[in-house]
Amino acid sequence: MSKPEALLRSHAKIKGNIQSWLIMLPGLLLMTSFVWEPLFESIRMSLYKTRNVELVKFIGFSNFISVTGKDDFLQALANTFSYTFWSLLIGFALPVILAMLIGETTRGKSLFRTAVYLPNMLPGLAVIILWSAFFSGEKSGVLNILLSRLGVSAQSYLTRADWVIPIIILIATWKGAGATALIYMAGMASISPELYEAAAIDGATVWHRIIHILLPAIRKLAGTLLILQIISVFQIMYEPMVLTKGGPDNASLSLMQLMWQYAFGGSMNYGKASAVAVIVTLILLVMTAIYSYFNRKESDWD
Amino acid sequence: MSKLFKLVSLLLALCMLSGIPVCFAESDEVIDANLTCTITLGNWPADTAPDAEKALFEGYKATMAKQYPNVTLVPDYYSYTLSNYVPMAKGGTAPSIFQPPFTDPQLLISQHLVGDVTDALEQFGVLDQFSPSYVEMLADENGRIFGLPRDGYVLGMHINLALFREAGLMTEDGLPKYPKTLQELAEYGQIIREKTGKAGLVFPASETYGGWLFTNIAWNFGCVGESALEYQDEDGRWVCNFTSPECIAAMEYMRDLRWKYDILNADATTTDWAGAHSLLGTGEAAMNFAADDSVDQPTANKGLPVEDFALIPFPAGPAGRYALAGGTCYMFAPDISKDQAVALMAYLKIIGKLPFLDDAIVAGMRADYAAKRDRGAPVIPAISAWNDEAYNAAKQAIVDEFCNVDMRLYADFFDSISEGTITLKSEEPVFAQQLYRELTAAVQRMITREGADVVKALKKAEESFQEYLDDEINDI
Numbered sequence: 001m002s003k004p005e006a007l008l009r010s011h012a013k014i015k016g017n018i019q020s021w022l023i024m025l026p027g028l029l030l031m032t033s034f035v036w037e038p039l040f041e042s043i044r045m046s047l048y049k050t051r052n053v054e055l056v057k058f059i060g061f062s063n064f065i066s067v068t069g070k071d072d073f074l075q076a077l078a079n080t081f082s083y084t085f086w087s088l089l090i091g092f093a094l095p096v097i098l099a100m101l102i103g104e105t106t107r108g109k110s111l112f113r114t115a116v117y118l119p120n121m122l123p124g125l126a127v128i129i130l131w132s133a134f135f136s137g138e139k140s141g142v143l144n145i146l147l148s149r150l151g152v153s154a155q156s157y158l159t160r161a162d163w164v165i166p167i168i169i170l171i172a173t174w175k176g177a178g179a180t181a182l183i184y185m186a187g188m189a190s191i192s193p194e195l196y197e198a199a200a201i202d203g204a205t206v207w208h209r210i211i212h213i214l215l216p217a218i219r220k221l222a223g224t225l226l227i228l229q230i231i232s233v234f235q236i237m238y239e240p241m242v243l244t245k246g247g248p249d250n251a252s253l254s255l256m257q258l259m260w261q262y263a264f265g266g267s268m269n270y271g272k273a274s275a276v277a278v279i280v281t282l283i284l285l286v287m288t289a290i291y292s293y294f295n296r297k298e299s300d301w302d
Numbered sequence: 303m304s305k306l307f308k309l310v311s312l313l314l315a316l317c318m319l320s321g322i323p324v325c326f327a328e329s330d331e332v333i334d335a336n337l338t339c340t341i342t343l344g345n346w347p348a349d350t351a352p353d354a355e356k357a358l359f360e361g362y363k364a365t366m367a368k369q370y371p372n373v374t375l376v377p378d379y380y381s382y383t384l385s386n387y388v389p390m391a392k393g394g395t396a397p398s399i400f401q402p403p404f405t406d407p408q409l410l411i412s413q414h415l416v417g418d419v420t421d422a423l424e425q426f427g428v429l430d431q432f433s434p435s436y437v438e439m440l441a442d443e444n445g446r447i448f449g450l451p452r453d454g455y456v457l458g459m460h461i462n463l464a465l466f467r468e469a470g471l472m473t474e475d476g477l478p479k480y481p482k483t484l485q486e487l488a489e490y491g492q493i494i495r496e497k498t499g500k501a502g503l504v505f506p507a508s509e510t511y512g513g514w515l516f517t518n519i520a521w522n523f524g525c526v527g528e529s530a531l532e533y534q535d536e537d538g539r540w541v542c543n544f545t546s547p548e549c550i551a552a553m554e555y556m557r558d559l560r561w562k563y564d565i566l567n568a569d570a571t572t573t574d575w576a577g578a579h580s581l582l583g584t585g586e587a588a589m590n591f592a593a594d595d596s597v598d599q600p601t602a603n604k605g606l607p608v609e610d611f612a613l614i615p616f617p618a619g620p621a622g623r624y625a626l627a628g629g630t631c632y633m634f635a636p637d638i639s640k641d642q643a644v645a646l647m648a649y650l651k652i653i654g655k656l657p658f659l660d661d662a663i664v665a666g667m668r669a670d671y672a673a674k675r676d677r678g679a680p681v682i683p684a685i686s687a688w689n690d691e692a693y694n695a696a697k698q699a700i701v702d703e704f705c706n707v708d709m710r711l712y713a714d715f716f717d718s719i720s721e722g723t724i725t726l727k728s729e730e731p732v733f734a735q736q737l738y739r740e741l742t743a744a745v746q747r748m749i750t751r752e753g754a755d756v757v758k759a760l761k762k763a764e765e766s767f768q769e770y771l772d773d774e775i776n777d778i
Contacts, residue, residue, distance in 0.1 A: 052388050052413045066773065071762060137568030138586060139499070156568040159750050245508035248571040248750040249743050264385030265510075267736050267774070268413065 046274035053270055063275035075250050076258040080234055082165050083254060087233040091173035098177060099184035116178035128242040131171045158244055161251035168239050168252060180225060187221040188214060227291045231284050255280050338372040339641040344397035346377035354673035358666060365652050365662050373645045391415045396635040399646050401452055404628045405734050407440050411448050417634035420447045422643035431657050431688055440631060452655060454629035454685040455593035456726060457518055458715045460600055463610045465588035469497040477710060480614045484522060484555060487617045491565030494588045502565030504587035506578040507749060513741030515591045518626045521727060522619025524548035532730055532737060540732055540771045544764035548621060553748060553756045560749040571746045580604050598679035608680050612711035615718040627726040657688040659696055671704035680707045732775060740767040
């Protein structure tokens with residue numbers, strides 16, 4: 001193909017695609033302004049000594065070294081993994097179970113679907129305040145009132161370092177499990193009824209149907225939701241911030257909360273705050289890459 | 303009551319008096335028709351605020367329109383926090399005037415996030431009227447002024463008299479037998495816990511509050527002078543000193559309040575300032591470390607009748623009797639013009655925050671106190687940040703007119719200040735909020751782990767704060 005001909009073709013191609021580009025333009029502009037630019041700015045800021053949001057001096061990785069060398073960072077990192085662990089333990093299987101139970105329900109399915117989704121419609125802060133009254137360590141705390149009927153003395157739940165993270169995850173699961181269950185229900189609805197009919201003819205029990213039909217069918221969906229859950233829990237912030245303020249003694253401090261403290265907690269050190277943000281992003285990128293690798297490998301086997 | 307008059311002149315033991323005329327001017331006179339600008343006013347009462355308060359501010363606006371017809375006032379509901387202010391200041395959307403606490407001005411000044419009003423103050427003739435201590439908090443190293451004191455406070459204790467009565471801690475005269483020392487605080491708290499089942503002391507130990515209150519306790523254990531929590535050494539380097547014997551003793555006291563005397567509220571580590579007032583106001587706790595400027599919190603806001611409320615001095619420790627003196631100030635957007643600065647001073651004059659009195663200002667003060675009384679808040683003398691005797695006396699006369707409490711329940715608090723039996727002390731000099739954050743973590747450890755190692759916790763906090771000081775101010 002001669003050069004002018006190639007140019008003409010490429011010009012025609014661009015012209016042909018101009019409508020597509022125009023459609024994408026608002027999205028691209030929004031992404032550039034509100035996602036990519038802040039992301040790159042944050043990375044740049046993490047390499048500078050800052051005075052509020054102004055960059056004062058390039059200091060290389062000093063912010064990263066300073067941040068990671070502190071006890072509160074290590075504790076926040078450990079806490080964040082602990083949040084993730086408890087979230088998987090408490091919150092990963094529950095939506096699947098809810099979806100299966102509702103799927104097996106023959107009457108009032110819509111009612112149950114609405115009921116499990118309802119907590120998700122409540123504002124996050126309202127949920128935290130609601131549960132803080134439930135777990136209040138005063139005698140007027142709801143849980144303490146209930147336990148007092150059983151003769152159990154009042155306990156202080158939110159001041160115990162070993163209880164706070166499971167409690168926060170319990171609350172987050174209460175709020176979010178319904179929404180995830182709906183996604184699983186949608187996934188389960190796509191399973192061909194013929195499979196169930198065939199299984200029934202073969203005399204399969206409910207348990208066999210779950211193991212051999214349902215779970216394999218939702219495995220990929222569960223994998224995607226798993227990584228989304230990890231990413232989401234890794235960025236947990238407002239729940240501990242409102243419920244425990246990161247305490248007691250930093251026992252519920254998350255990485256994102258630590259980032260907030262650097263930026264807005266009195267020191268206005270945006271450089272270090274950005275360093276923490278970049279570290280969180282890197283950890284999540286690694287986790288996503290690992291997931292993608294195994295997912296691709298699994299697809300290859302399929 | 304005469305002691306109260308003494309109080310305002312001796313207040314904060316900071317004042318250098320110099321004369322200022324108390325002028326009575328006609329409020330409707332046009333003062334400057336040539337001043338032309340627009341100012342946005344933070345902390346304007348929200349639509350949900352009581353009608354009396356809204357009417358009061360509308361009145362200020364009307365007076366401003368008469369005196370400065372070409373100045374446009376734009377009400378703004380903005381309420382300051384450090385986190386919301388910085389982006390607004392950098393983005394040019396901060397209100398012309400806002401109200402930060404006294405912990406923040408130096409940080410805001412050093413970061414060039416506030417506007418200079420020195421020349422405007424000079425124009426109004428009040429530059430020398432507020433106490434040197436306040437000037438120190440609100441000026442930069444060149445003596446340029448970036449803020450004005452709104453009001454001052456002194457930390458003491460709020461007490462719930464209903465619980466004191468139930469615990470039998472009242473005299474025949476109907477006055478509380480209140481703790482004069484920190485040791486008595488622990489013992490009285492124990493009696494209250496035993497007799498009423500309620501917390502003797504609510505201690506807000508979340509975020510930075512725990513460290514904030516702990517510093518006052520530490521001062522009373524001797525963490526001042528050479529044993530101060532932070533000090534500057536001979537080379538000018540700021541040094542953190544949390545592991546002095548005095549600080550260790552103070553932290554051991556905190557641990558004892560929880561594990562030996564068991565007088566603290568159950569969820570101390572999640573309780574904040576508002577939560578502490580709520581617990582006292584609703585009868586869940588008998589005592590709360592709090593100041594004279596927040597007496598409306600447990601009463602008007604949480605329903606505690608004013609006759610069940612008293613304000614007492616901060617208890618003495620084994621090494622002294624100090625009380626934190628602080629307050630709230632007015633500061634200004636970084637980009638205000640010269641005309642805006644003058645207009646803002648004019649507005650502050652109209653709302654009675656500069657040491658001038660005229661009919662409109664007096665009417666405003668009366669309306670303010672009447673509104674407080676109507677909503678069930680104690681009307682007590684405010685601690686003035688200005689040095690003018692005549693101005694302060696005139697204000698006191700208005701307070702007396704609207705006073706709705708038995709002043710015997712407040713007398714010891716105010717007398718301790720006016721008679722100098724308590725030493726007033728401002729917050730730790732550098733990076734106070736970060737210092738509080740580090741100490742809060744140590745306090746939390748003490749009150750949540752029975753066998754917590756005091757020295758280890760303080761050492762950890764000390765290392766962390768020292769690193770912070772080295773990064774931020776020592777330039778190491």
